[in-house]
Amino acid sequence: MDFNDSPEEAEFRARARAWLAANAPEVNWAQLDQSDEPAMKAAGQAWQARKADAGFACISWPREWGGGGESPVMQAIFDEEEGAYGIAFRFFGIGLGMCLPTLMAVGDAQTCKRFVGPALRGDEIWCQLFSEPGAGSDVAASRTRAVRANDGSGDWIVNGQKVWTSGAHYSDYGLLLARTDPDVPKHKGLTMFWLDMRSPGIEVRPIHQASGDSEFNEVFFADVRIRDCQRLGEIGEGWKVALITLMNERLAVGMGSGPGWRELLALARELPGADGRPAVEDQALREKLADWYVGAEGIRLTRLRVMTALSRGQAPGPEASIGKIVSARQMQDVATEALDRLDQFGIVAGEAGGADIAAFDYNFFFGGALRIAGGSDEILKNIIAERVLGLPADIRVDRDVAFKDIPRGR
């Protein structure tokens, strides 16, 4: 057990730190207008390109695709140092965290050569088109159809609808899971494709969320034509490809963001509690803060264990799967507690409330969403029970049934 940098790591950190000092954007991060998406995107792309030029984009990717060829630990070190500048762009996570690793795993050399570089530089942004209204927890129940064009071209014609697609509206490309054969059991009739998000027939509509925001989209496909060379993996093997993406999703998604125990502690120091004493003196709150620290820090440390395994060339262990279960619930709980401690003032939203309360409000809703997104609490516990602990799968009534014959309700 050693938390100190090894000589190599220390050298890398010094290099990263020096580079960041010379190159980090000279903006006042707190004052950027996060809602001005085009400006944020331009700034993000510029920063990503600058990192790529210096070899600091995708540090742990193979050198042949433009990555740094370093261990994941080095990436974590860079992230730490970059984090100190408060730099955080939301545009590249899904592409670089999920789509491109999938592409690199199953795509041919030509496809990788075409896409990895531009994605890594931030020139092209990717989204992931998996979830559907009728296929949430049960991703493999996707109904979006891809059928061969009847013109002999070998092309595919896509019709259907995806949902909860982060960034579909600013993405250039997407990874599409589609049903190519409804007459076989559901896992066997899926095929994976990449596609140009500007293809004719694609319509992106923002979802009006329960929180009032619109961070996700619905994507509609009406006779969207894609070529067979856009297929990733064999026909009918889409589920296997999807599992690569989902595994990467589980590693990538999962950290709660926004106010946590630290911000609640800060708030509680200012807030009047019982008898006018600061709320932070309330032992009930203190015990919860301790438990939330244990949860948040435990997840952070668990990620370091994963990284250690990766840097030793081992597969990440099952411990990676606990992150979102803990952090999503905690996101919701911490926000609820903050509102409780604000007492009557907790109902105040918007400008009258102040930015710190708005952040807790956001998490009050978004914690609920995070408990669902990327695998609900229930699905993740099933995954732990089945894949980690080796317990029997739930009784499956749809396993050997042709997809079209599976009961699906309304």
Add this chain to the structure above:
Amino acid sequence: MDFNDSPEEAEFRARARAWLAANAPEVNWAQLDQSDEPAMKAAGQAWQARKADAGFACISWPREWGGGGESPVMQAIFDEEEGAYGIAFRFFGIGLGMCLPTLMAVGDAQTCKRFVGPALRGDEIWCQLFSEPGAGSDVAASRTRAVRANDGSGDWIVNGQKVWTSGAHYSDYGLLLARTDPDVPKHKGLTMFWLDMRSPGIEVRPIHQASGDSEFNEVFFADVRIRDCQRLGEIGEGWKVALITLMNERLAVGMGSGPGWRELLALARELPGADGRPAVEDQALREKLADWYVGAEGIRLTRLRVMTALSRGQAPGPEASIGKIVSARQMQDVATEALDRLDQFGIVAGEAGGADIAAFDYNFFFGGALRIAGGSDEILKNIIAERVLGLPADIRVDRDVAFKDIPRGR
């Protein structure tokens, strides 16, 4: 909503109070040696008989069987008044709460006449022989066999084993669920009997519990002969009869006993907490006390709702099923908290610890048992989900299979 006695109720309460004042045993309850079971049993039987003579035993049972013919509310009033004297015998609950109501529901007049009176007076004590080592949550999986004697007598020969039988060692009679046909699905091959616990071939062995105590027994049956007239209900209808008993069990079992929020509050007043101030000033403990009061008092109030329904001649609603789920967990949690607040001293058991700590120790273990006994937490939630909320039953692989062919592990 009225918590005050109606004029009728007030009159009954006054009568009960006067009778108790004149007749309650003049013992110092706290100083009785609870472990001297024969003495306790004799005292309990004497008290039960005295109540029966005055019409205060089984107040809500029909008059024709020696009951009071009053509403369940009157029984509750009497229990309250009796409780004020601290009188509590554990010998009669299972017989009067579960076995005899079952007998009265399905037994013929002769059987009822023979047994109800003596049980009501405490002269005869009953136990319930349902659970088996391989049939806990799944009571209907009982394997104890009853087969017809091959002598043409029509008698039944019983072989097998029951477990977790409270009071088997001091009981006179038992209610036995036995399998009479293993070739039909499991719910259809069961038959209910009553039997004399002194029949040849019955062996009662105390169970050494995880807590160190022995409150329950195993009961072994080796060629125990019972007559066909001891059968309760039709052959193969045993499960229907058992459901009557189990329903009464769920109404009767369920209250946690021993130290609760009240005792923890008392303890916390004496105990040094942070900075030497009394532990009761700790806000974290206070919030838990509040929640436990809400749980315990909520269950008590819910029972009053059940009683209201009964006294109006309505069937008790589903709300009765929540009692044990709440109280068992709370029993365990309150005890754990008490030990935590004792700090290092919480490990001290036995005489060095004192009677109050011993009571929390007892509940620390027994709370765990209560979460299992009479339907585990998981089974009770299933029952609420299915019978109260009308959700689908779990997928049953054993429904249409002959009992002998159901997989059962080792």
Add this chain to the structure above:
Amino acid sequence: MNFDFSDDQKFLKREARKFLEAACPIATTRSVLDSRDKPFDEPLWRKVVEMGWTGTVIPEKWGGSGLGHTDLCAIAEELGRVIAPIPFASTVYVFAEAILAFGEDRQCERLLPAIAAGEAIGCLAVGEGRGRLACDAMTTRVEDERLHGAKIPVTDGDIATHAIVAARDDAGLGLFVVDLATAEGVRREPIESLDPTRSAARIVFEGAECERLGAAGEGKAQLDTVMNRAAVLFAFEQLGGADRCLETAREYALERYAFGRVIASYQAIKHKLADIYVKNELARSHAYYGAWALGAGESNLPLAAAAARVAGIQSYDFAAKENLQTHGGIGFTWEVDCHLHLRRSRQLALALGGISNWREQLVQELEARNQH
């Protein structure tokens, strides 16, 4: 002993439900949610007034129906079910109750008939900022019968005709009635709230005329009474909301398929709904006891109200969150109603002060009853 609604009350409750299903479908609540300049639904408010509900417990001599508080509890439960977007709680549970408890005859005569007739909308203005309400730290003052200070948040403060304001004068803390519609020196700023189906405001008093309610210097005790009485009625609204969440979750779970069968057939969902049920039944029992304590005099009320409120907050909070969770992704869309309950459950949880205040009150009551 009789621990349930009476047959008459059950009839009233059924009729109320029928009425509200017609008069307050979810579209009505959404019409307030979706439009910034619509603080409440006036047509529904008028209909509720016509039903006589605002005057349920107001004596007949002052224009009310003279019914008991248990009847009002029955109505509250039904209003909670439908997430009614009207200032009923502020006007009836808080304002009218305060006037009934502390008003002199002339105040009752002036205000109660107006409430019963739907002409008056009330609000309670106590909070002055973030964190737990501290009576000792309140800065709003009364001098020469004029109010000075600012209150935030005041639920329904933007639409109310009258406010009860907690403020200090030389006698200490007191309650004061302000006629918001006519008094000068009242400035109201609507503020955004976590639950837009109930409006809220900041109110600034700059020498506004006011009138004392009840005895001087007794504001702390009066406020306790007002809060305790409202807590029981809030508990019924919470109960109605929590029950509705359970029903909604159940219905959705029975029609949503995953892996080829309805999600209601999975134990994770079954046990989740069972957990909601358990919490709701505890909350119901405490609400019932609170209803009895409302009518039976003061001595049981502080404990009963605190328990009803703690159980009510916990059950509605849990039911609203797990209803959304049961719905999955679709539950996180604006178009599906899960978030309306989530918002209202928060509004009701905070409007009378957060859960820890009530837990503390509860334990203090237990300590007082369990003196050695």
Add this chain to the structure above:
Amino acid sequence: MNFDFSDDQKFLKREARKFLEAACPIATTRSVLDSRDKPFDEPLWRKVVEMGWTGTVIPEKWGGSGLGHTDLCAIAEELGRVIAPIPFASTVYVFAEAILAFGEDRQCERLLPAIAAGEAIGCLAVGEGRGRLACDAMTTRVEDERLHGAKIPVTDGDIATHAIVAARDDAGLGLFVVDLATAEGVRREPIESLDPTRSAARIVFEGAECERLGAAGEGKAQLDTVMNRAAVLFAFEQLGGADRCLETAREYALERYAFGRVIASYQAIKHKLADIYVKNELARSHAYYGAWALGAGESNLPLAAAAARVAGIQSYDFAAKENLQTHGGIGFTWEVDCHLHLRRSRQLALALGGISNWREQLVQELEARNQH
């Protein structure tokens, strides 16, 4: 950065497991559980000494192996798995650590070789009665190098050869070493404990000879150090125990049938085991961090130790309770081992002070680090 056991440590851990599976089957633990006059298993203790484990971190010059604390952590985890009925924690995690931290050379020379050789059994005598330890309220006193006072409970106090005693003298609170085997004026009364697989005693000092450990008047800070170091090692024992509970629950769930299929196929059981897994992994990560902090100097230790202890207590408590619950009725019999973990989880949870003390220490550390 390297956040895992090294290959050498993993090897050590595997060997330790193999050794303990042979040397400490559950029958060994039960032999102590079931006999009142057997406070620990001496054969196992001798074997453990022969393995050199009592001297793991003791420098070679004092008869130990001179290994690092992470090696000791690996051993602790394995001892926790098997619920070892020996005074290892008292002797190694507490007594030896205290001597290493504060002993003068002559004390180290006298005591550490004895520990390494298995001749000394240590214990820590601080508590004096019910409730949270208050250093200010301790009544045990030292006068003219003689101890006066009574300590209860002292884990392994009945079998220990040496005790570290917290007591006051004119300089304030200090730590003192008592040779229990030879000193006069020591009266020991074995007491019953919730976990009979670890013995406990009340020790009365009536003018017993004692020797100061470390600086005068620094007892509070010294005790903190001793507790923090022990907390990390306890966390590894808890981790081992919690993992074993999960394994046992899993094994039983896979072989127990209800309603015609193994109970491991029901979501209620699957998710319960997943919940245990999540808590155990959090505890493991905090234990690892604690192991690092043990070696990396003082500054991170108070926070790391508190977090490791909170997570360790929570995970073992939950795992032990839900392991029993998974077993159902059979889990509540004496013959099945569920209650051994339940008992040991309590023992470990309380022996260094209850969870709320550690939560408080954790938050104080956070406050100190997050000053505005």
